[in-house]
Amino acid sequence: MTVKVIENAHVVTVSGAEHPRGHVVIDGDRITAVGAGGAPAAEGAERIDGRGCLVTPGLINTHHHLYQWASQGLAKDNTLFEWLVALYKPWSKMDAEVVRGAASAGLGWLLRSGCTTSTDHHYVFPRGRGDLFAAEIEAAAELGVRFHPCRGSMDRGRSDGGLPPDEVVEDLDTILAETEAAIDRYHDPSPGSMLRVAVAPCSPFSVSRDLLERSAELARSKGVRLHTHLCETLDEDRHCREQFGMSPVDYMESLEWLGEDVWFAHAVHLQDADIKKMAQSGTGAAHCPSSNARLGAGIARVADMLAAGVPVGLGVDGAASAEMVPLAGEVRQAMYMQRARYGPDALTARQALEMATLGGARCLGRQDELGSLEPGKLADIAIWRVDGFYAAIDDPVTAFAYGGTPPLARLLVGGRTVVRDDELVTVPQDEVARRGADAHRRLMTLAKEVL
Known part of the structure; x- marks a missing residue:
């Protein structure tokens, strides 16, 4: 892999320094230099002219459900529980294709x-439908994205007081065996890893106490992280208090599910005591503002979490609850929703950008490798065009965060170009779009008998 030099760009390191006319030097998959002014000489390097561009760390998506691309546009006006009840039916028919x-x-x-x-948090495993976990890992490898799939699970169907129908849950022994097998097969803890696995029982209303306890034991014995949904809706809060006699955060604390190796998706309905416990334990939160708005779940107390020291990243969440939402757009959405609730100084553009980068890296335990532009870190870098119409805004970070997302001039993952001029280069973009449409049509055909 050749040396690359990005020069003449507005470089935002996120770790503190900002260079209005700066450079970034990449050797292999690592950043070797970042600074102001002209780049040092590098014989034979590929030189990328960054004039009119903003350079940031690549964005990090801390919560997603990729399979839901195939079920977008359904249950459009429902609460979370209503939406889940409607969509469990078609999801029960999905296969590896x-x-x-x-x-x-x-x-x-x-x-x-x-x-x-x-x-990605994949937690629906209908029996006899192929290797669903492997299918998404194969897709990520082909496209060239750094991937942290979370082996999800549900073992509390309706007959056990849970929300999902019995046909989409697995038994405890199967879940633990399959999760351990996924870690052993796929998890790569080495520096610069492109693939790491987390353990991720779905939610307090769809999994048993035993599954949560044993999942934590398994994850810690294997040295991997823990993830689940928590405090997304008031319905969930009532469910926990009625069934467990305590708040969702207190319940998870009782099961040793707080710690630096844990991050929760959503964390919308937190009390002051919950935020304090998360901050003291180093437990992270994946903030998904568009999905929370789409489902009417509420606005998370992000400003309060950040002030307390909770690691907070951004997440798109599943496409079925955040149709066609781009991750860069969540920077703006997060900023605006905090301001709508707390006032215009609640969250700045640079704070929102930090959540999308270094905050996400903290949630995934990769802040030493990802999330900022510093020598020694992985060369995961986004180059945004902020010239043209965007040049009417003097501050490139404001241009990026406040309006429509600027076009991508280049996106690098480990120094490798994966997007150029807003076009995928690893796989033909039209082919990728067609696969998504075909997946939707296939799922709708498979699901006809239950819809």
């Missing part, structure tokens, strides 16, 4: 919005 196509389209869309690292 659906997941592969949906993951290709979902990850391609993320790459085109500046995302270089994405998680």
